[in-house]
Every structure is written in structure tokens, then in C-alpha cells.
Amino acid sequence: MIRFGLCCISLKLKEQGLSHQTMTYKRFSSLPREEALKILGERIQNNLMVTNETIKFCAENNYVYRVSSDIFPLITYDEANVSLEDLPNYDEIQDEFDNIQSTISNSTVRVTCHPSEFNVLASSNQKAVDKTITELNFYSSFFDRIGLPADYSSPMNMHIHNKNGSHYEIIDRFMTNFKRLDENCRNRLVIENDDKLNCWSVAELITFFHNKTNIPITFDYLHHKCHPNGLDEESAIKMCHNTWHGYKPLFHYSESRPGNNPRAHADYAEIPFETYGLDFDLDMELKAKDLAIEKYEQICKGILV
DNA sequence: ACCAGTCAAGGAAGC
DNA sequence: GCTTCCTTGACTGGT
Numbered sequence: 001m002i003r004f005g006l007c008c009i010s011l012k013l014k015e016q017g018l019s020h021q022t023m024t025y026k027r028f029s030s031l032p033r034e035e036a037l038k039i040l041g042e043r044i045q046n047n048l049m050v051t052n053e054t055i056k057f058c059a060e061n062n063y064v065y066r067v068s069s070d071i072f073p074l075i076t077y078d079e080a081n082v083s084l085e086d087l088p089n090y091d092e093i094q095d096e097f098d099n100i101q102s103t104i105s106n107s108t109v110r111v112t113c114h115p116s117e118f119n120v121l122a123s124s125n126q127k128a129v130d131k132t133i134t135e136l137n138f139y140s141s142f143f144d145r146i147g148l149p150a151d152y153s154s155p156m157n158m159h160i161h162n163k164n165g166s167h168y169e170i171i172d173r174f175m176t177n178f179k180r181l182d183e184n185c186r187n188r189l190v191i192e193n194d195d196k197l198n199c200w201s202v203a204e205l206i207t208f209f210h211n212k213t214n215i216p217i218t219f220d221y222l223h224h225k226c227h228p229n230g231l232d233e234e235s236a237i238k239m240c241h242n243t244w245h246g247y248k249p250l251f252h253y254s255e256s257r258p259g260n261n262p263r264a265h266a267d268y269a270e271i272p273f274e275t276y277g278l279d280f281d282l283d284m285e286l287k288a289k290d291l292a293i294e295k296y297e298q299i300c301k302g303i304l305v
Numbered sequence: 306a307c308c309a310g311t312c313a314a315g316g317a318a319g320c
Numbered sequence: 321g322c323t324t325c326c327t328t329g330a331c332t333g334g335t
Contacts, residue, residue, distance in 0.1 A: 009329085022330055024312050070329080077313090117327075118314035128315060161316075196317085264327095311332070320323080 005064040005283035041087035048096035059107035101147040122174040140185035150184035152247035167208040192218035201229035202236040220252035254285040
């Protein structure tokens with residue numbers, strides 16, 4: 001059965017006052033360190049509480065959930081030099097990890113993540129690669145701490161997002177750096193097709209990347225529409241579906257926001273998607289978040305049985 | 306109370 | 321070899 005996925009935020013919960021908080025390095029470094037750590041700790045604790053409530057919300061609605069990439073501001077930021085253990089409310093933060101673990105184990109919510117586009121494993125900039133590895137390992141260790149399996153049922157999704165060199169050079173760089181990741185992180189990592197022309201299409205990911213690495217490919221409907229590279233939707237999604245080693249794939253759906261940029265995401269989706277007889281989960285990348293899912297479920301009645 | 310500007314990141318594109 | 325744009329939601333500071 002296909003389930004829809006909520007990405008990061010519920011607008012219904014936001015209305016009730018539950019929202020994420022952040023802290024910039026500029027702000028952090030302008031305060032005395034003790035005060036800065038206190039504020040940062042409180043915000044991280046809040047973000048974990050909100051994450052827990054959002055997972056409960058997904059459990060009630062039978063959604064899968066993509067956790068926010070901004071739960072832990074500054075924690076992997078070199079200049080800030082902070083680890084969770086430095087925060088004065090570290091014990092309370094550990095309690096929140098336990099609460100999340102308990103919520104997940106008492107439900108069937110599938111939990112996933114999509115680190116930001118600034119994580120580039122195939123970059124030729126060594127510093128960017130090092131930061132990426134730190135960030136991915138940290139998020140994977142977070143997944144470990146909340147009891148998620150180290151396999152593709154809790155995928156960590158990324159783009160290649162680099163075209164510096166030939167396909168082979170980029171894949172070589174990717175694999176060299178991939179091998180430096182923690183094992184649990186490697187076992188969760190999946191790669192998504194890009195929406196920009198002359199970046200990585202499904203056709204290229206299958207032909208060049210998957211065949212060499214065996215890493216699953218995430219199919220994104222809108223990205224494929226923007227950058228089909230000669231491949232029709234049905235062939236593309238079926239090829240991607242075949243790369244998941246028997247795990248239920250997690251794909252992405254969105255529609256273009258009216259305007260000049262077809263890659264921009266709409267508030268709501270209006271066109272039923274094609275399943276082509278396949279089973280998968282589907283993250284809904286729409287600005288109106290859970291409100292959009294609710295509306296789209298009505299539109300898709302009949303194909304979701 | 307509200308609104309505009311700021312923040313953080315890597316890469317691509319355009320001078 | 322610069323600057324600007326892309327993207328995101330929340331913070332920040334000025335009215």
C-alpha cells in the first residue's frame with residue numbers, strides 16, 4: 001500500500017504553536033559561550049519535542065515522515081565547536097531521544113531524512129567533503145539513537161549535485177568518500193535524480209551510477225519531468241524501483257508552482273500520479289505540507305487501495 | 306504587531 | 321576571479 005510522506009513540518013501542529021527553532025553562528029558567537037550553549041540546548045530540546053509530536057501526528061494519519069535537517073543547529077559546524085554533551089540540558093535531550101524511540105516503536109511510521117543540498121559527497125573540494133561526512137555520520141548516529149534500522153527502510157536521501165569531471169571521475173570521488181562513512185550511514189544512503197539539465201538524470205544514475213555502486217535510486221516525479229533525458233516516466237520509475245534490493249522504495253512527488261521556474265514547488269498538488277502498478281512510499285514535497293496531503297488524498301482516492 | 310532583511314551552505318552561471 | 325542566484329524557515333532588528 002502506498003503511503004504519503006510528510007516532509008519536516010506539519011502546518012496543523014504549527015498552528016498549535018509547535019515549530020522548530022534555530023540559531024545562527026553569528027548569533028551564537030555574539031553571546032558569552034555559557035549563555036549561547038543554554039539557548040542552543042533549549043532550542044535543540046524543543047526541536048526534538050516537536051519531532052516527537054510530528055511523528056505521533058504521522059502515526060495518527062498513516063504518513064511516513066522525513067525528519068527536518070535542522071534539528072541540531074551548529075552541532076556539526078566546525079567553528080562553533082559544540083557537541084551535544086556540551087549542552088547544559090544534555091540529560092533532557094537524551095530523554096527526548098528516548099521519547100522519540102518509544103513513539104516510533106509503538107507505531108508503524110517510517111522515518112527518513114534528506115540532508116541539505118550542501119552535502120556533496122562527490123565534491124572536488126576536500127573541505128566540503130569532510131563537512132559532508134561529518135554531517136551524514138551525525139545524522140546516521142541520530143537515527144541509531146532513536147532506534148531506526150540501519151538499512152533502506154530508513155533511507156538517508158541525497159543528490160550527487162556535482163558535474164566537475166567525467167561521470168567516471170565523479171563516481172570515483174563519490175565512492176572514495178562513501179567508503180569513509182560509518183557503516184550504518186552507508187547502509188541507509190540512497191541517491192535521487194536531479195532536476196537541472198546536465199546534472200544527474202534517472203537515465204544517467206541507472207547507467208553510470210547504480211550499475212557501479214548498487215546504491216538505490218530515489219525517483220522524483222517533478223525532477224524527472226524537468227530533466228527526463230529521453231526516458232519516459234514509466235520506464236524511469238520502474239528502473240528506480242528495481243534498485244531497492246527488495247526494500248519498499250521511498251519516492252518524491254511534487255508539482256510546479258505557477259510562474260517562471262518549473263522547478264519551484266507548488267503549495268498544493270492537483271494531478272493524480274501514476275503508480276504503474278508499483279508499491280512505494282511517496283514524500284509530498286509541497287509548501288502546504290499536511291494540508292496539501294489531505295487534499296491530495298481526496299484527489300487520489302481509488303488509486304491508493 | 307508586523308515586516309523586511311539576514312543567515313547558512315556548495316555549485317553554477319554570468320560578468 | 322569575482323558577484324549573484326538558488327533554497328528554506330526561522331531568527332533578528334527596526335518601525
